[in-house]
Amino acid sequence: MLEIQGVTVQFGGVRPLNDVTLTVSPGVTGLIGPNGAGKTTLLNVLSGFVRPVAGTVSSHGERLDAMAPHRRAQWGLRRSFQAEQLVLTLSVRDNVRLVVENIGAPGSDVERVLDAVGLTEPDRRAGVLSMLERRLLELARAMVGHPRVVLLDEPGAGLAEADARQLEPLIHELADPPGTVVLLIDHDMDLVQNVCRDLAVLDFGQLIATGPAAQVLANPVVAKAYLGTEEVA
């Protein structure tokens, strides 16, 4: 369980997040909303990159907001980025080894996670990988150790539809261990619908809907704010 309680973020006169309270259950939950709604800012708060002016974040009985960002990773929080943050000059293997070394996971995890995502050339440099391979490598890094909370920021961005579908079983796999929370941001609604059990919708920094995906998607407030409505002539 991931509990976000009254989180408010202020950048000067702008409030990208305003009193957001959300409880995320184990499994895959989608975080959707229009551009500028505050989705990535919320992930940055959970990762420790942005310090909220108010509110708390806790999970598995521990206060995450009291931990430094790298401590959160060592605790079990994994994060992928919209613009992937791989070390392009390192090999595929060393990109995973970097995580293994710094969170204290067993060395055998390197081969395990690379095998899990299907990256078969661990000695290639990350800089020469295709976009799909980079996304797979990011997922592999998220699988290292025993992740408790996984934050995926648009893993399907920049991918062809068929490539994005390849991510779906891997995202499910991330949420397989009991108690693991996966929070997914993506604008690819097929991907979101295929993998997310629950959805939370942000608009202008406020949570406007949360609940089972089908119910949220049928919500007229969500349709108006994000999904759009079909006009009948």
Next chain:
Amino acid sequence: MSIPRPVDPAAPAPAPPRPVGAPIQPSTSASKPSTLGRGRLHGRTVLALACGLIVTVMVPTAVGAYWTKVLTLCVIYAVAAAGAQVLYGRLGFVSLNQVALVGVGGWTFLRAGHAITLPHPLLLVLAGLVTMVVGVLIGLTSLRLSGLALALVTLMAAGAFEIVFTAVGFPDGGSGALGKATGGQLSAALPRPGWLDSDATLFVYTTAVAAMCFTLLWWLVRGRAGRAWMAIGQSVPGALATGVDVTRYRLVALASTSFVSGVAGGLLATGDGRLDPVSFPAQQSIVLFAVVLIGGAYSLLGAAIAGLFYAGLPAVLDQFGVQGNLILVVFGAGLVHSLITSPQGIAGQLHHAAESRRARRRTGGSTGPALTEGSSSA
């Protein structure tokens, strides 16, 4: 509660999920060198070391006394350049106080050498350790800085050291905390140990110590610290998300590079047994950084080339009767040329040439170079 997932009958069936943590077959990729390859690698390393040793011992005889002194300086500044290279090439830190740290090492070496009797290698280690503390203290104030701000802070530190060196001077056997001869005291150079009396021996000894410093940095760069540094250099949020303790690894980088700069200072002070404040102006740290960019900021070979340029080119120009300050123009032109044509410097060009040669050998000379990957050689 779950939602029904739409099923496309034409879509290929997704791969069956593999439980996380399930046992896997060992990777079949040829990622690890074979025993034969490893043996060949060790053989080449031993051969290279033997050749290096023979060349090092023969150089003083081959080049004469003057050039032996010049080459000794080249080796010393290559060590200082290696510090700047690691900080910039791995972490993206523009460190503009490297020559000042050499001065700190030299000052410590002379002060301790005049005060206590220690074996020369221990004096070098002491100089390195004190410089390491100084370098880390400067770094602590700038841990949250990067880019231009960090460059300016380190340049200010170099300026401060220039003022301190000029005001205080370098120890010359005097009494007091600063070890400076005053009044009726006679200044004295710190004598070299008997076994280090000749310039030829000093060159071999300096090269051996420099090799150890390079090995230390190479070991760090190739290991866990090096991977963390590269992650930090590429993106701090990205590094934090992988669990890298950014502060700790920045301090490790500052400590190790300051240490080798301090050792370089000790070696520099060994030559004449005294140092002059005019050798450590803040400007020289900028010049050293520029030369590191020319030599190659992403490889320790680049630092070795930088040392040759920094201390060797002025001597070459001097031989042709060219005015010494012209070296700044030469380095400036070299820097512009390097940044335009080869951002990875001369070391990067050499690396690419070697890769191309290997590629041609593999394909029997039928294809040209097809290098697209960036180099990150240590």
